[in-house]
Amino acid sequence: MDSSILTILTFLPILGVILIWLTGKENHSMIKIIAWAVTFIDFVLSLYIYFNFDAAESGFQFVYNVPWISHFGIQYAVGIDGISLWLVILTTFLGWLAVWSSWTAVKDRLKGYMVSLLILQTGMLGVFVSMDLFLFYVFWEVMLIPMYFLIGIWGGPRKIYATIKFVLFTMLGSLLMLVAILFIYFKSGGTTFSILELTRFCVTLPVSTQMWLFAAFGLAFAIKVPMFPFHTWLPDAHVQAPTAGSVILAGVLLKMGTYGFLRFCIPMFPQAFEQFIPAISVLAVIGIIYGALVAMVQKDVKSLVAFSSVSHMGFIMLGLTALNMQGMQGSILQMLNHGISTGALFMIVGMIYERRHTRMIAEFGGVFKSMPIWSTFFIIVALSSIGLPFTNGFVGEFLILTGTFGVAPVYAILGATGVILAACYMLWMIKRVLFGELTKDENKNLTDLKLFEKLVLVPFIIMIFWIGIYPSTFLNPMKTSVEKLIGDVTKYVKHTDIENEAEAFIPYNPHEPQTEEHADVRH
Amino acid sequence: MQVELIHFLCLAAILFGIGLYGVLTRRNAIGILMCVELMFNAVNINFISFAKFITPDKIIGQVFAVFVIVIAAAEATVGLAIVILIYRNFKDVFIDKMNIMKW
């Protein structure tokens, strides 16, 4: 069970696809029930992994390893560590709720819709559990196809522009990454694609080579994150995507970019990363402030949330550049937070859109009077997105800013303005949408949330407060893995500040002989 | 003056050039086919003169030339058949009429 659970977890949605395929096209309730059940079981399985996860172990767990294309030394290798654990759970959590949230929203071509969501889920889970670069790349690309359809078929008025832009941006980045992957493969002797072995090899490369490889990998991930100059696909894709698509896109797909930095760019090319830290920090800070400023002037609620994503993802990147315990942990936690808060925001916006068929801020006003329950959910989630204490956003941003302040105070101070700006745009939007006079007739007759809509939102609220009040549940399992990552990286980074910083927080001794070189895979 | 290999090659090159020029400039489909035949014959001259001067004891060049002649005949047969078909359909054999498909 332990070794095959990740495989079951990853490919369970495919089973759902087959079941749905066998169901009749018109049998909507059956299709929905299958999709719901499959994603729910997937979520439960991921919780099983969480409960059996050994937090003291820094390497990969639940490893399963069989040769796939032995001609090139490609393996089907999956495993999970403290970094990917939460992302896997986030994926199954959001996947389940995304299916649920589309219960009434999607009526047209439901079969294809659910099939796309389920294939997407397999792709996303595969990305997070792959321990083989080739396998990772395959999943990374496979994910594009269902997303193309989700935006393209069930999207808004400019869906075709948005979906093509999304696909082309992502493809450009990932093909460059493919070239870099192949380059590493040959440099390392052309025998393996194993991430662990290639990481061990890559750190020995000269810095100039590392810089190129970092750039190739980094571009793919920076587009996905998206970092500041590559973010232009994001608002289009978000605004045009259907609700569930936006939830998955913001909640999980963007995390793949940051996950890529954590799993590949930073441990594989530590010296190059050191060189790139200033550039990444500057772009991250620009992203934070730019995203927030642009969000402020949006007329559409959904594009406001989309630009707030750019800002929040900037925080995550900033936390990574700190290269210390708080920064890293904060980043990973913020990945979760962003997935939860922004996912919930998109769902809430989707719910009002279903009723009013518009998302323009100017069309609303005083909605609190007609939809008090919806409004309450909206306020809670918006506050968590701002980062109010006792909500999840606070913990993540606080950790990130503390971590960054220890290394580069200027960036931390600039980044902190992002929090203030977030309060401005979110609260202003809340004021214009929820409060004030109920002027429009359409808004007077809105029905409040149905039972299932409340049920969909409640898990989000639970998570928001859980992370906000007791984050240790989430920080503990990732701790050893993050420690190991920082330890491995700081070995190669000459930057003394960072080294001191790292030593101050983790019991790591760089002079200790690395005898456990091969012990990091637990079978 | 002794007639050397180079003279034959020059003759062949001139013939080939004339043929190529004709293929590129003529508008009549039959004219184009004739120019292609000219090119084939230039090739034959090449083969035979190489056979004579380079490998006088082997006949491989001549064999090649015979094959080329035979195949050129087959090609001309098919070519003329297609030209007749074109004439039936377009009532013309001038290739600038053949512009139904562009880009």
Next chain:
Amino acid sequence: MNLRFDIMIPELFLFGWAIVVLTADLFFIKEKKNALLYMSQFGFLAAAALVIFTPTGPNEVGFGYMFYNDTFASFFKIVILLAGFMAVSSSFEAVQKSIEHKGEFFGLVIMSAVGMMFLVSSTELVSLYVALELSTIPLFILTAFQKRYLKSSEAGLKYLILGALSSALLLYGMSFMYGMTGTTVLLAGSITMLLNSANVHYGLVLSLVLVVAGLGFKLALVPFHMWAPDVYEGAPTPITSYLSVASKAAGLAALTRIVYGFYTVGTAAEYWGILIAILAALAMIIGNFAALLQSNIKRMLAYSSIAQAGYILVGFVAASQLGLSGISIYIFAYLFANMGAFAIVVAVDHKLNSDRIEDYAGMARRSPLIAVCMTIFLLSLAGIPPTAGFIAKYKVFMAAIENGTLFWLVMIAVATTVVSIFYYARVIKEMFITEREVESSESKWILSSPITIAILVGLIGTLIIGIYPEPFLELASTVTQSFVY
């Protein structure tokens, strides 16, 4: 003279079968002519089986180096026969609708396949040339086969003129090759060694430029590609598919036989490497960008196949074992995806009488399975996992990166791949996204069984190579290990 008839049994069988099909035409009444299609299908499959059982190896040389049956040859023979099988299968509707003289149609397809089979086995210039003509002359006729259809005759004439011109160029190059070495045998290094021992001089350059240009026409390499879109559009669609795969594969094999040796060893290497690299880059750039502008799906696939030839040449330029096996696997992946896509084009053409990409709108609603199959084929052509095209592109890129000096070419390949996704995605967009009123009469499509077989073969091939490529990669590497140059 070693007359080894035993190693050319598949060719002899297929040749005989072509005659049988031609003759059988006389014995069937008009309503029963479908039997000819089944006969040709059988012929292709039986010949493929014979190819598998025919001995291969360095000793299987016959007719004084004219015929050589190595694994490289038999691999390409299988590709050609499969392409022929799928083309014949997908011609069921087209034949019923617009082809008179069915016996000649199938007989010529088989005859052309015989020519291609000889071509990939030829290791001598005379037999290579004869085989090349045997494969192309039937294709001229097949292209112009729809006699009352103006586009078809126009395409036939264009193909004929450019085909003949390219033959002349090729022959002129071959004559210099013969003149400089005194031999026409390619095998056992005869020509290669002699040419490499000499320094690079004008004769060598001239002869190779002419040969590459001549074969470039056959392969539709840029800048010798101008005929391809017109011919692809005008020819009957099953013939287009056959042209785009089988004749490309055969031409590639011929190019490999003649040119490969020249730049893997010796002084000419650097010149040829760069020449072919530039051809590859041009093919990828022009093919992909021109495909963006097309509104006819056959023309779009024509430009896409021009671009695909560019990707194949990337593997060729890499000039290594890996590169050659990359070419083999690429051809294999391309075979399934392209033949499958064309089979669907035939089906759509039959139902809607249209090749326009706009008319694919609403396909996903009308017949979702066909739309999904088409999507998989297009994804494979674009090189997106988990399809065969991805593995193939992967391997070709791998070869180019291993080479070390070809980064610029890989970058062009990467950039143009992104461009290619744009136009493949456009077809997918039409099928799935664009809404269209569906008339009740065309609500359900029922395809004939032969064309369904063609689509299924393509689908299975594409997915199996994409998901479990191991045996095919093994096959591709054994194919190239035996390649002698």
